[in-house]
Structure formats: C-alpha cells, structure tokens
Amino acid sequence: MPVTVLLVDDEPLVRAGLRAVLEAQPDIRVVGEAADGAAVIPLVRELRPDVVAMDVRMPLLDGIEATRAVLRTVQDPPKILVVTTFENDEYVYEALRAGADGFLLKRARPAEIVHAVRLVAEGESLLFPAAVRQLAGEYGAERGNPQARDALEKAALTEREAEVLRLMARGLSNAEIATRLVVGTETVKSHVSAVLAKLGARDRTQAVIAAYESGFVAPG
Numbered sequence: 001m002p003v004t005v006l007l008v009d010d011e012p013l014v015r016a017g018l019r020a021v022l023e024a025q026p027d028i029r030v031v032g033e034a035a036d037g038a039a040v041i042p043l044v045r046e047l048r049p050d051v052v053a054m055d056v057r058m059p060l061l062d063g064i065e066a067t068r069a070v071l072r073t074v075q076d077p078p079k080i081l082v083v084t085t086f087e088n089d090e091y092v093y094e095a096l097r098a099g100a101d102g103f104l105l106k107r108a109r110p111a112e113i114v115h116a117v118r119l120v121a122e123g124e125s126l127l128f129p130a131a132v133r134q135l136a137g138e139y140g141a142e143r144g145n146p147q148a149r150d151a152l153e154k155a156a157l158t159e160r161e162a163e164v165l166r167l168m169a170r171g172l173s174n175a176e177i178a179t180r181l182v183v184g185t186e187t188v189k190s191h192v193s194a195v196l197a198k199l200g201a202r203d204r205t206q207a208v209i210a211a212y213e214s215g216f217v218a219p220g
C-alpha cells in the first residue's frame with residue numbers, strides 16, 4: 001500500500017512542487033491539499049492520510065495549532081511533518097513539542113523530501129537528529145522543563161530502556177540500535193514501545209524531546 005499524504009501550505013507553488021516530487025514515487029500518493037491549517041481536521045477525517053506535510057507558518061491557523069488540534073480531536077491521527085523555511089526556528093521546535101513527528105525544509109532536495117515522508121511514515125527512526133539536538137539545545141534544554149523531569153523520574157525506565165532512549169536521541173533506527181546492543185530488532189521494538197508507554201509519548205520524536213528537556217540527554 002502506498003504512503004498517502006495530505007499537503008497543507010498557503011503557497012500554491014510549494015504544494016505543486018511537493019506534489020510533483022512525491023507523486024513521482026510509486027509508493028507515495030498525494031490524496032489532497034489545503035491552503036491553511038484551519039482546513040486540516042475535516043480533510044484528515046475524510047481522506048485518512050498516513051502523513052500530513054504542513055507549513056509551520058500560515059495566516060489563519062499555523063502548523064503548531066493545527067498539529068495540536070489534529071492530535072486532540074482525531075482518532076488514530078496521521079504522522080505530521082511540518083514544512084519550514086528555516087530549520088533553526090522556534091516555531092519548528094514548538095511544532096515538535098506539540099506533537100509533530102519531524103520537519104522538512106522547503107529548500108530540501110527531492111530525494112530528501114521523499115526520504116522524510118517515508119521515514120516519518122515508518123516511525124522507526126528520528127528525522128534529522130542533529131537538527132533536533134540543535135533545536136533542543138537552543139529552545140528546550142536551556143529553559144528546562146520540570147514536567148519532563150518529573151515524567152522521566154516517574155517512568156522508572158530500566159537500564160536497558162534508558163540506553164535505548166539515549167540511542168534513539170542520537171537518531172539511531174531500530175535496526176541500528178539492535179546492532180549496537182547485539183539483540184534482535186523485535187527486542188528493540190519492544191523496548192521502544194515500553195519507553196513510549198512509560199513516558200506517555202505518542203512516538204519516538206516526542207520521547208526524544210522529553211529526554212532533552214528533562215536533561216536526561218544533553219544536546220550537542
């Protein structure tokens with residue numbers, strides 16, 4: 001089954017460019033478009049996309065609030081990939097904190113766009129881990145997050161789960177973690193699921209953000 005994508009951006013040329021790149025792939029299908037975040041929820045409910053590629057800055061409802069709205073109101077929500085002009089942007093970090101699964105630069109090459117959509121859809125690796133570390137260092141770790149610290153303490157991760165979380169934060173995929181720890185991939189998937197459940201995180205991106213904001217993992 002192809003990965004289905006909903007494009008949300010107030011610039012028609014950006015939507016057209018993304019559509020052309022993604023629909024050139026046999027395993028990706030664009031199922032709809034919207035010009036503002038305010039239109040996302042009804043389209044998500046109607047089209048049930050696997051991934052929403054959404055501009056972080058839009059006139060009526062930006063990508064941050066649209067992300068929050070989708071995750072709050074849609075059952076079994078799609079993966080959300082925020083699209084931005086600048087990677088070192090507090091809006092991007094706030095979108096990730098709101099629940100977005102990753103971000104994509106508007107100047108990205110076609111191969112990077114396709115890779116981002118596939119990676120977010122699979123959910124087994126962190127997209128642009130170095131950039132996430134940079135964002136966490138600039139906007140997350142410095143201000144700290146007592147709630148994240150409390151949540152991590154209450155999670156009571158086992159030694160192995162803590163090790164898995166550190167490797168997740170470095171951007172390693174499940175297969176790479178399995179190789180590093182000399183265990184099976186299914187074992188890693190079980191550890192990742194346990195980490196997400198204990199932290200109350202919907203995906204590995206949210207778990208990694210919590211790890212940085214709590215001080216459990218140091219950016220850089």
